[in-house]
Amino acid sequence: MKPFAVILGILMGSLSAIAFGLGVVAFIFWLLEDDYARFASEMPMLLRSTGIFTILAAVAAGSFVGVLKLRPWRFPLLGLLWAGLLVTGWYYWP
Numbered sequence: 475m476k477p478f479a480v481i482l483g484i485l486m487g488s489l490s491a492i493a494f495g496l497g498v499v500a501f502i503f504w505l506l507e508d509d510y511a512r513f514a515s516e517m518p519m520l521l522r523s524t525g526i527f528t529i530l531a532a533v534a535a536g537s538f539v540g541v542l543k544l545r546p547w548r549f550p551l552l553g554l555l556w557a558g559l560l561v562t563g564w565y566y567w568p
Contacts, residue, residue, distance in 0.1 A: 486534035
């Protein structure tokens with residue numbers, strides 16, 4: 475396996491874990507929303523973050539498959555992945 479594919483695999487796994495964790499927290503907040511009013515106010519930001527990381531994880535997975543199989547569409551996906559990471563970093567930067 476190529477070293478770049480290993481880095482993409484780690485990135486894909488990390489993004490997937492973040493997206494899954496945020497999704498679980500969103501589900502628990504949704505279940506407890508009636509009992510705790512504060513959860514309702516935090517839900518839009520939580521869902522936005524879950525969506526951002528889910529999309530990034532999907533793009534990373536597509537890039538990973540494209541790099542492994544040497545498909546010609548891997549370059550646009552890689553560009554989209556790096557642009558998405560930069561935009562996400564800019565969005566969350568304090």
